[in-house]
Amino acid sequence: xxxxxxxxxxxxxLPRGLWTHPRRWPDLWRxxxxxxxxxxxxxxxxxxxxxxxxxxxxxxxxxxxxxRRDGARAEAAAEIRGTQTELDATDPTRMSIxxxxxxxxxxxxxxxxxxxxxxxxxxxxxAPSPSTTADRTSKNVDASSVPAELxxxxxxxPDAKIWDTYTEVRYTDGRAPLPALAVGGRVRLQNEYYExxxxxxxxxxxxxxxxxxxxxxTAGFLLVxxxxxxxxxxTRQVVTPVRMARRIAERFAAGRxxxxxxxxxxxxxARLAISFNQMAGSLQRQIRQLEELSRLxxxxxxxxxxxxxxxxxxxRMAADLLHESRDDFDPVSRRSVELLQNELNRFEALxxxxxxxxRFDAGAAALDRDEVDLRDIVHRVVDGSRALLAHRRAPLxxxxxxxxxxxxxxxxxxxxxxxxxxxxxxxxxxGRPIEVIAAASDDAVAVAVRDHGMGFRPEEAALVxxxxxxxxxxxxxxxxxxxxxxxxxxxxxxxxxxxLDAWGSPGEGAxxxxxxPRRDDEPYDASPLPSRxxxxxxxxxxxxxxxxxxxxxxxxxxxxx
Amino acid sequence: xxxxxxxxxxxxxxxxxxxxxxEMLSIVLRNEGYDTQLCATGDKALAAFRDAKPDLVLxxxxxxxxxxxxxxRQIRAESGxxxxxxxxxxxxxxxxxxxxxxxxxxxxxxxxxxxxxxxxRARLRRMDEPGPESLSIGDLTIDVxxxxxxxxxxxxxxxxxxxxxxxxxxxxxxxxxxxxxxxxQVWGYRHAADTRLVNxxxxxxxxxxxxxxxxxxIVVTVRGVGYKAGGD
Numbered sequence: 001x002x003x004x005x006x007x008x009x010x011x012x013x014l015p016r017g018l019w020t021h022p023r024r025w026p027d028l029w030r031x032x033x034x035x036x037x038x039x040x041x042x043x044x045x046x047x048x049x050x051x052x053x054x055x056x057x058x059x060x061x062x063x064x065x066x067x068r069r070d071g072a073r074a075e076a077a078a079e080i081r082g083t084q085t086e087l088d089a090t091d092p093t094r095m096s097i098x099x100x101x102x103x104x105x106x107x108x109x110x111x112x113x114x115x116x117x118x119x120x121x122x123x124x125x126x127a128p129s130p131s132t133t134a135d136r137t138s139k140n141v142d143a144s145s146v147p148a149e150l151x152x153x154x155x156x157x158p159d160a161k162i163w164d165t166y167t168e169v170r171y172t173d174g175r176a177p178l179p180a181l182a183v184g185g186r187v188r189l190q191n192e193y194y195e196x197x198x199x200x201x202x203x204x205x206x207x208x209x210x211x212x213x214x215x216x217x218t219a220g221f222l223l224v225x226x227x228x229x230x231x232x233x234x235t236r237q238v239v240t241p242v243r244m245a246r247r248i249a250e251r252f253a254a255g256r257x258x259x260x261x262x263x264x265x266x267x268x269x270a271r272l273a274i275s276f277n278q279m280a281g282s283l284q285r286q287i288r289q290l291e292e293l294s295r296l297x298x299x300x301x302x303x304x305x306x307x308x309x310x311x312x313x314x315x316r317m318a319a320d321l322l323h324e325s326r327d328d329f330d331p332v333s334r335r336s337v338e339l340l341q342n343e344l345n346r347f348e349a350l351x352x353x354x355x356x357x358x359r360f361d362a363g364a365a366a367l368d369r370d371e372v373d374l375r376d377i378v379h380r381v382v383d384g385s386r387a388l389l390a391h392r393r394a395p396l397x398x399x400x401x402x403x404x405x406x407x408x409x410x411x412x413x414x415x416x417x418x419x420x421x422x423x424x425x426x427x428x429x430x431g432r433p434i435e436v437i438a439a440a441s442d443d444a445v446a447v448a449v450r451d452h453g454m455g456f457r458p459e460e461a462a463l464v465x466x467x468x469x470x471x472x473x474x475x476x477x478x479x480x481x482x483x484x485x486x487x488x489x490x491x492x493x494x495x496x497x498x499x500l501d502a503w504g505s506p507g508e509g510a511x512x513x514x515x516x517p518r519r520d521d522e523p524y525d526a527s528p529l530p531s532r533x534x535x536x537x538x539x540x541x542x543x544x545x546x547x548x549x550x551x552x553x554x555x556x557x558x559x560x561x
Numbered sequence: 562x563x564x565x566x567x568x569x570x571x572x573x574x575x576x577x578x579x580x581x582x583x584e585m586l587s588i589v590l591r592n593e594g595y596d597t598q599l600c601a602t603g604d605k606a607l608a609a610f611r612d613a614k615p616d617l618v619l620x621x622x623x624x625x626x627x628x629x630x631x632x633x634r635q636i637r638a639e640s641g642x643x644x645x646x647x648x649x650x651x652x653x654x655x656x657x658x659x660x661x662x663x664x665x666x667x668x669x670x671x672x673x674x675x676x677x678x679x680x681x682r683a684r685l686r687r688m689d690e691p692g693p694e695s696l697s698i699g700d701l702t703i704d705v706x707x708x709x710x711x712x713x714x715x716x717x718x719x720x721x722x723x724x725x726x727x728x729x730x731x732x733x734x735x736x737x738x739x740x741x742x743x744x745x746q747v748w749g750y751r752h753a754a755d756t757r758l759v760n761x762x763x764x765x766x767x768x769x770x771x772x773x774x775x776x777x778x779i780v781v782t783v784r785g786v787g788y789k790a791g792g793d
Contacts, residue, residue, distance in 0.1 A: 316671045
């Protein structure tokens with residue numbers, strides 16, 4: 001009937017040009033409250049406006065047509081009565097029925113001339129042997145303009161009652177049909193009934209209604225658009241502060257702790273902003289406090305280091321002096337000096353390791369990266385371990401690739417890791433062979449150290465990296481390890497974005513694998529070396545299925561298992 | 562360096578607030594044939610320095626009265642005498658700060674006496690091996706025997722370490738020196754050590770001899786390798 005104001009969910013009120021990409025509409029729909037509210041408002045207001053418009057249009061139509069209908073009925077009734085009177089007064093013998101009827105129609109048509117009405121005199125369809133030959137109408141009016149239903153009504157009514165209905169006047173000369181009100185009744189002539197219809201054109205009424213309808217459609221359309229705009233404005237009042245809160249929360253989360261919301265007025269949104277700001281302030285205070293604590297902690301460690309190191313230096317120098325001249329001492333003093341010297345070395349190593357760990361804990365450890373060939377580091381580490389190897393009588397095999405194993409790493413740290421792994425392997429080798437293997441892939445390099453010593457239980461694979469962890473607390477501490485070496489090694493590996501993991505099996509030895517990304521912090525897919533040594537007993541052997549997966553414990557999150 | 566008379570090896574000023582460590586340092590250094598002077602506070606260090614006219618200063622970084630860094634700057638302002646820092650902090654910031662304030666080398670506590678003596682020896686060692694009397698690099702003229710560097714007629718003041726570094730580079734122009742090689746030849750380290758030493762001193766040398774230290778023409782960086790003397 002009217003009204004096509006609803007534009008769909010992509011109404012005319014979308015922000016930031018997102019709606020120019022149809023593929024993003026569903027996304028926008030999900031993410032924007034504003035879009036949903038505006039779309040909902042448009043849809044609902046369109047339905048309401050449509051219904052209201054429809055009812056109004058019906059009532060207006062009814063009102064406009066009713067008066068015309070009343071007038072037309074009265075006029076038609078008068079005409080029919082007049083015609084009947086005329087017919088009754090006519091002497092049918094004086095002229096033929098045909099010409100009489102024609103005359104009546106012409107007379108009627110003349111009265112309705114000037115577009116007042118058209119006339120149709122129709123022979124009832126059920127008339128037995130009609131004495132007249134044909135239907136008669138005003139000029140050019142098609143007799144079929146009278147609807148069959150009306151004719152049926154008129155036909156069944158025996159009295160001089162009149163009927164009416166809306167129809168169209170069709171013309172035989174090709175003019176466009178016009179809306180009209182057809183009013184009809186019966187006239188009698190010599191016991192023959194004829195149906196007399198008056199067709200009142202409703203052109204004027206149609207024009208009026210068209211104007212009304214256009215006005216309603218326009219008004220409805222504008223109303224829907226305006227409601228959408230109002231919904232947009234109103235939701236914007238709410239959504240804008242919410243969006244601002246979101247942006248500020250995001251920035252806050254990203255570490256910009258000084259971000260605060262603007263507080264305007266005292267409404268709910270202002271209270272939200274106040275609460276948000278209070279939360280932010282409280283968080284900021286706590287974070288600052290923690291930072292301050294952490295700073296104090298670092299400062300403390302630094303001070304302690306200085307305070308400890310200065311007396312230690314003195315002791316160290318004194319011990320060295322004594323140690324150099326130990327040959328002049330009696331055996332008891334000599335041994336004491338040797339013990340003093342050895343334990344001082346341990347003490348120094350422990351202090352250095354503790355400070356290194358505290359630097360990691362404080363997040364103060366920084367990488368000094370260089371492009372290096374890991375094979376060079378391995379060679380250096382192994383050369384540095386010759387004395388210990390000879391002392392333990394452990395054969396060491398290097399299995400390094402021919403092509404360079406280069407990566408951007410902090411040479412000092414990687415050397416420390418490998419020195420630690422090789423040192424551990426030698427210490428636990430019990431004189432059995434040790435292998436050092438290196439490999440490279442496109443995105444990662446790896447070095448693994450394998451020993452065939454006493455090993456450790458699979459469930460201890462993660463524990464070995466714990467601080468001050470020892471495989472067997474009852475075991476004699478024969479060597480001067482600080483118990484922090486593997487912890488530091490793991491931290492060093494992680495600092496590179498790499499990983500360090502361990503495999504062990506009692507009696508089968510151990511396998512430590514260091515994996516590093518080739519380029520700065522670019523994650524790698526997989527280590528170039530396996531997580532367990534190739535010569536390890538297969539866990540899939542009979543009876544060991546229960547422990548599948550246990551021997552290897554994932555220690556870094558870079559490693560897809 | 563010939564052994565000779567033990568007392569002629571050189572005079573070392575020890576600036577450290579820890580009396581036990583100072584005394585221990587004295588014992589060790591005297592044992593090695595050095596004469597020692599002690600100073601316990603930072604604010605008296607400069608006076609002690611002027612008084613003692615040492616051949617080398619051992620300087621603790623944390624001092625009462627005045628920070629070791631400031632003492633270092635003051636001494637460096639009036640003398641090129643070798644300064645070796647004693648520091649308990651091996652963190653980059655502290656070390657670089659100390660080196661930038663003018664120290665030639667540093668030793669991290671706790672150190673072994675031999676290590677310290679090796680450092681001191683390396684600093685007091687002169688370029689003994691016979692070389693050319695004079696070198697020229699870029700628009701600089703280096704009088705090796707007379708320990709002076711001139712641009713045109715103008716003398717450029719360099720500390721002995723900076724002079725050694727420049728001579729080392731200029732004696733073999735166009736040879737690229739890695740930082741490790743420079744550490745060995747100039748500082749006397751036998752093992753690879755802290756390359757920050759080289760970086761800081763190259764910066765300081767450049768600030769004195771380059772026309773535009775931002776775009777060095779005499780001491781040129783070879784990316785990924787080290788440094789070389791650029792001539793023309």
